Amino acid sequence: MTPDTRTQKTPDIRLVVLDMAGTTVADGGLVEQAFAAAARRLGAEPDSMLDHVRATMGESKIAVFRHLFGEEAKAQQANKAFEAAYAELVDGGRVAALPGARETIEELTAQGRTVVLTTGFARPTQDAILAALGWQDLVPLTLCPADAGGRGRPYPDMVLSAFLRTGAAESVRQIAVVGDTSYDMLSGVRSGAGVVAGVLTGAHDAVALGAAGATHVLPSVAELPGVLA
Known part of the structure; x- marks a missing residue:
């Protein structure tokens, strides 16, 4: 309601x-694009994770990666990859x-x-x-x-x-x-x-x-x- x-x-x-x-x-959906790029850089398949990413839009991105990747080091690595990918898209005028x-x-x-x-x-x-x-x-x-x-x-x-x-x-x-x-x-x-x-x-x-x-x-x-x- x-x-x-x-x-x-x-x-x-x-x-x-x-x-x-x-x-x-x-x-324009850059969050999903940057997430997919970050997941691939870590050798993960993004398609299986996108539902969780969509459901948690608005949440701190590092918290999302902690949920998806478990260990802190991998979550931090994923977050850095995400930020880099998103920054590239921003720099591209997106x-x-x-x-x-x-x-x-x-x-x-x-x-x-x-x-x-x-x-x-x-x-x-x-x-x-x-x-x-x-x-x-x-x-x-x-x-x-x-x-x-x-x-x-x-x-x-x-x-x-x-x-x-x-x-x-x-x-x-x-x-x-x-x-x-x-x-x-x-x-x-x-x-x-x-x-x-x-x-x-x-x-x-x-x-x-x-x-x-x-x-x-x-x-x-x-x-x-x-x-x-």
Whole structure:
């Protein structure tokens, strides 16, 4: 069941924590392509693993590799191979902002809200995406799992780190968490955020987002300023 947002009163949101790939950034399935390349470099057959990769979109990538490969050394090797493969695709011009994403961030900022961008990628990959889009100075803070103690989604650590580091909100109820996966929704629910919004431009559908606790399900992030206004 998906949430009915028509009669919900939106809290006074001061901090907006936005996911990147699938929410504000279109990567055209690059995660799966980079994963397949990484698996092959380790001598593994990616086809048997892709279902798990798709199901865990939004989770910290190193956590996914730990599940798939077991031993830590091999997981770290796979993660490095993944990051290298993804970086090559980014350098090849394969990422773009989703329609209205930059405008949404600028409008939220103009409304007096603080926007933070988060990802399940490692810092070098996140920085490469930001550089490719020209977004290095678009928001005051960007976070990857390592910036928040090493645990990525579905843990709430990045959301709570954004809350503590920006000082933009007085209560976690003044946070909006926005993403395209069930892991984004879980991290928002676990943080206590007042708005946990799923968008339909990425990995998971409305049913999965609603089941994971979304308070709102939106066609795209472009709808967010109107919902919060």
